[in-house]
Amino acid sequence: MALPEMDTSVGHSFGLEIDGIVIKQISEVSGLKMEQDVIDLPQNTADGKFMRKKLPGRPKPGEVTLSRGLTNDQSFEKWAKDAQFGKMKDARKGGAIIVYDFEGVAIKRYKLHNAWPKSLEIGTLKAGDATVLMEKLVIVHEGMEPA
Template identity: 75%
Template sequence: MGLPELDKAVGHSFGLEIDGVQIKQISEVSGLKMEQDVIELKQNTADGKYINKKLPGRPKAGEVTLTRGLTEDTNFEKWIKDSHFGKMGDARKGGSIIVYDYEGTELKRYKLANCWPKSLEIGSLKAGDTSVLTEKLVVVHEGCEPQ
């Protein structure tokens, strides 16, 4: 990878796309990983030696945490209300986490299968505080893969 490619590899901003709706004001993404179970196979070889083999298992479901400054956008609230009222047909969606460079060009996209919101947390409300008020959305998914 040459120097110009490394320059572009800096994630400047992030977005969430859920069923075609893009939310670009994400300031932090954590927990984005692809993981699978490990199956342990204990067996004896033909010459009688005991060995432990590690085999790939099923992909694991995961959680991603998205943080953004508090805005007037109510997409997070609407989405979590659907899941809290048991409307899982409406709440469970296909989505992607998108990484943008400094110029707003998409660098990478991570597809989330059957994702839905687990929780929405508003940052601490403290009178006189000069920090930005944030909202943190935790999304569960049934699989993550780069696109």
């Protein structure tokens, strides 16, 4: 059952879809942001007064950061290696961040265009530590749009 029209979602369940494969074990997503340049146009009005007009410019590319507990799934590592070794034909992918409702039904998608991994970071290894070991993937993209 989808959310009623006026209810809002709780951002606790989400996943990454790349090449038709959905990874739902992600614990945090940050950087979902659509942004564009602003053009500052100084001009005079018809009566001679100075004013500054703001115009929309080009869309800006962005970065999305995904965090998940370390598992034996090698998908992040393989994707990062493709980018690291310059195999950009394989590394650039279309995908989406998907937000699910409380019953696991997809309620919102944020499409990423020409996304590829900028960095992959493994959390701190510390003897005697009992916290979950995390891996963090930073993805750059050439555009994001709600779908």
